[in-house]
Amino acid sequence: MNTPTLLRAAAVCAALILAGTGFAQESKFDEPPMPSKTVPPKYPAALKAEGVSGMVTMSILVDEKGNVQNPVVKKSTRPEFEQPAIDAVLKWKFEPAKKDGQPVAVQVVIPLKFSN
Numbered sequence: 001m002n003t004p005t006l007l008r009a010a011a012v013c014a015a016l017i018l019a020g021t022g023f024a025q026e027s028k029f030d031e032p033p034m035p036s037k038t039v040p041p042k043y044p045a046a047l048k049a050e051g052v053s054g055m056v057t058m059s060i061l062v063d064e065k066g067n068v069q070n071p072v073v074k075k076s077t078r079p080e081f082e083q084p085a086i087d088a089v090l091k092w093k094f095e096p097a098k099k100d101g102q103p104v105a106v107q108v109v110i111p112l113k114f115s116n
Contacts, residue, residue, distance in 0.1 A: 029097035029104050033062040036095050041088035043114055044080045053115040054078045056085035060110060064103040066094040074109065085112045 047054075054077035061069040071086045089110065096103035 029099045029106055030101075031098040033066065033094040033097040033106060033108060035092060036066065037091075037093035039088045039091040041081070041084040041112055041114065044084065047078065047080055047114070048116060051116055052078065053113070054081045055114070056081045056112045058085060058089065058110060058112070059107060060089060061105055061107050062094045062096060063105045064096050066096045066103075068092050068094070069105075081112075081114050088112065 041056075056076040057074045058071050059074055060071045063069050068090055071089050073082045073086065076082050076085070089112065097106040098104065
């Protein structure tokens with residue numbers, strides 16, 4: 001993924017937090033976690049060569065330090081994209097969510113897009 005795609009993924013992540021997981025559970029945090037470092041997933045060479053694109057949606061826990069914990073694939077267009085997506089998101093770093101000014105752990109859903 002290129003930088004604009006990663007930035008869109010980060011924006012979508014924030015939108016998903018606000019639209020779904022965040023305000024459905026308002027009392028858990030005042031400020032959502034925001035991606036501060038994203039690493040693109042390794043595109044499987046065979047799928048890239050064939051021009052196959054896809055999406056992996058996963059649930060992650062962003063802990064109080066902004067680290068990603070327990071990534072779980074919720075949906076994917078191709079199983080070959082799942083492990084690269086997990087490997088990449090484990091390298092991501094977030095500004096943690098905050099409740100009353102203090103960092104808190106929250107569960108969020110993020111999409112990762114694979115496209116040429």
